[in-house]
Amino acid sequence: MIKRELPTRRVQSFSQVLDKVNEIVEKVRKEGDRALREFALQFDNVKLEELVLSEEQVANAASKIKPEVKGAIDEIWDQLVSFHELIKPPSLGGGSKNVEYGVLWRPLERVGIYVPGGKKSYPSTLMMAGIPARIAGVEEIHVATPVKGEIDPAIAYIAFKLRVKRVYPVGGAQAIAALAFGTESVTKVDKIVGPGNVYVQAAKFIVSQEIGIDGIEGPTELVVIADQTSDPRSIALDLMAQGEHGSSSLLVLMSNSEELLNKVAELLNDENEYYLVKTENLETAIELANKIAPEHLSLYTSRSRELLHLVKNAGAITLGNTPPALIDYSAGPDHILPTNGWARFRGGVTVYDFLKPVSYVNAEKVDKKLVKAAEILAEYEGFKHHAKSIGVRYD
Numbered sequence: 190m191i192k193r194e195l196p197t198r199r200v201q202s203f204s205q206v207l208d209k210v211n212e213i214v215e216k217v218r219k220e221g222d223r224a225l226r227e228f229a230l231q232f233d234n235v236k237l238e239e240l241v242l243s244e245e246q247v248a249n250a251a252s253k254i255k256p257e258v259k260g261a262i263d264e265i266w267d268q269l270v271s272f273h274e275l276i277k278p279p280s281l282g283g284g285s286k287n288v289e290y291g292v293l294w295r296p297l298e299r300v301g302i303y304v305p306g307g308k309k310s311y312p313s314t315l316m317m318a319g320i321p322a323r324i325a326g327v328e329e330i331h332v333a334t335p336v337k338g339e340i341d342p343a344i345a346y347i348a349f350k351l352r353v354k355r356v357y358p359v360g361g362a363q364a365i366a367a368l369a370f371g372t373e374s375v376t377k378v379d380k381i382v383g384p385g386n387v388y389v390q391a392a393k394f395i396v397s398q399e400i401g402i403d404g405i406e407g408p409t410e411l412v413v414i415a416d417q418t419s420d421p422r423s424i425a426l427d428l429m430a431q432g433e434h435g436s437s438s439l440l441v442l443m444s445n446s447e448e449l450l451n452k453v454a455e456l457l458n459d460e461n462e463y464y465l466v467k468t469e470n471l472e473t474a475i476e477l478a479n480k481i482a483p484e485h486l487s488l489y490t491s492r493s494r495e496l497l498h499l500v501k502n503a504g505a506i507t508l509g510n511t512p513p514a515l516i517d518y519s520a521g522p523d524h525i526l527p528t529n530g531w532a533r534f535r536g537g538v539t540v541y542d543f544l545k546p547v548s549y550v551n552a553e554k555v556d557k558k559l560v561k562a563a564e565i566l567a568e569y570e571g572f573k574h575h576a577k578s579i580g581v582r583y584d
């Protein structure tokens with residue numbers, strides 16, 4: 190269905206299902222494995238015996254990967270490694286006023302990666318989370334993904350390559366709760382990373398009171414900004430591509446050309462809702478896109494470089510004729526990207542999601558003025574022992 194104005198809100202937001210998901214999360218906290226089995230039957234129609242796949246099961250599934258798929262994964266692997274190596278921050282040290290200080294980027298010890306698997310299988314997502322985790326130096330990677338029958342050979346192969354500690358064949362909000370609290374079979378992790386549907390994202394939001402999460406990466410969003418120079422067929426394909434993730438995808442095209450909008454409208458299928466909106470000029474389209482803060486933003490115009498500087502809020506941007514779906518697979522930057530407006534305050538997953546800056550100080554010879562300043566402010570705040578503990582050191 191085609192609409193000619195912008196949506197007033199997301200088709201499906203994780204906040205709409207928070208109450209329901211809270212019940213799932215609490216049941217897993219109380220009942221552990223028993224709840225995981227019950228929910229697998231209820232939501233996925235799967236009777237789960239084992240809640241951890243054995244190394245043998247993973248290796249066996251991995252051996253069934255098709256050679257051309259294995260080749261594609263190996264090719265993409267190097268490209269993702271290059272990107273995350275480039276942006277990995279170095280530990281830094283320096284000083285001023287006779288204080289030596291610095292920051293050590295320390296890896297998280299144990300992370301959980303959620304790999305979606307309700308409607309489609311997402312081996313690419315395991316790479317997008319697992320590679321930056323490995324580059325950061327995370328010790329233990331745990332993976333949860335809904336499995337019906339045997340695990341996808343491509344997921345198994347990537348898990349093997351990443352030296353994943355454990356794979357749990359569990360999906361949905363219940364998998365997130367299990368990784369957050371631990372169960373008899375599932376190991377509690379320090380942070381959960383990964384996209385998924387509204388139930389999965391609502392669960393991440395709830396458990397973020399107790400463990401780390403990477404943000405909200407729910408149903409896919411694409412905003413395309415195009416002009417009369419853009420190819421309508423490619424735009425229609427880009428919109429339909431992101432529509433393949435499900436009917437909750439947000440799919441928007443804005444253009445200053447009515448002719449282009451009409452041509453694209455003729456080419457779209459009727460499997461999704463598409464918002465095709467005429468704007469006075471491309472600058473207005475960028476302003477509106479900044480308000481939406483979409484996951485994917487395609488600047489498919491002859492002025493893409495110039496317009497790039499006006500973008501404030503977007504998960505990832507593709508320039509010119511670059512297909513947004515290339516980011517989904519092999520361009521280098523991550524495809525795990527913020528949705529639901531979260532691109533206003535965070536970006537896609539990077540190596541930073543698996544690192545934390547631990548700062549250190551050696552101030553044994555600090556300038557007297559800083560000592561005095563600290564004492565004055567501590568006294569002002571009413572913390573006399575703070576003031577004294579500083580003062581006695583430097584008399």
Ligand SMILES: NC(=O)c1ccc[n+]([C@@H]2O[C@H](COP(=O)([O-])OP(=O)(O)OC[C@H]3O[C@@H](n4cnc5c(N)ncnc54)[C@H](O)[C@@H]3O)[C@@H](O)[C@H]2O)c1
Nearest residue numbers: 305306307308335360361384385386406408409434525526
């Ligand atoms: N933003 C990103 O970075 C990004 C990346 C990849 C995929 N995605 C999105 O991930 C999503 C994947 O969704 P999916 O559904 O295919 O897989 P999923 O793995 O996220 O969810 C499947 C699970 O949802 C649970 N579930 C289904 N119906 C339920 C219900 N009524 N109540 C409670 N739980 C229920 C089930 O337990 C099932 O295992 C898509 O919306 C896609 O757009 C986003």
Ligand SMILES: N[C@H](CO)Cc1c[nH]c[nH+]1
Nearest residue numbers: 311313314409410517524
């Ligand atoms: N477009 C998704 C992010 O919204 C990522 C993806 C994975 N596979 C295909 N696409």
Ligand SMILES: [Zn+2]
Nearest residue numbers: 430431514517
């Ligand atoms: Zn996609």
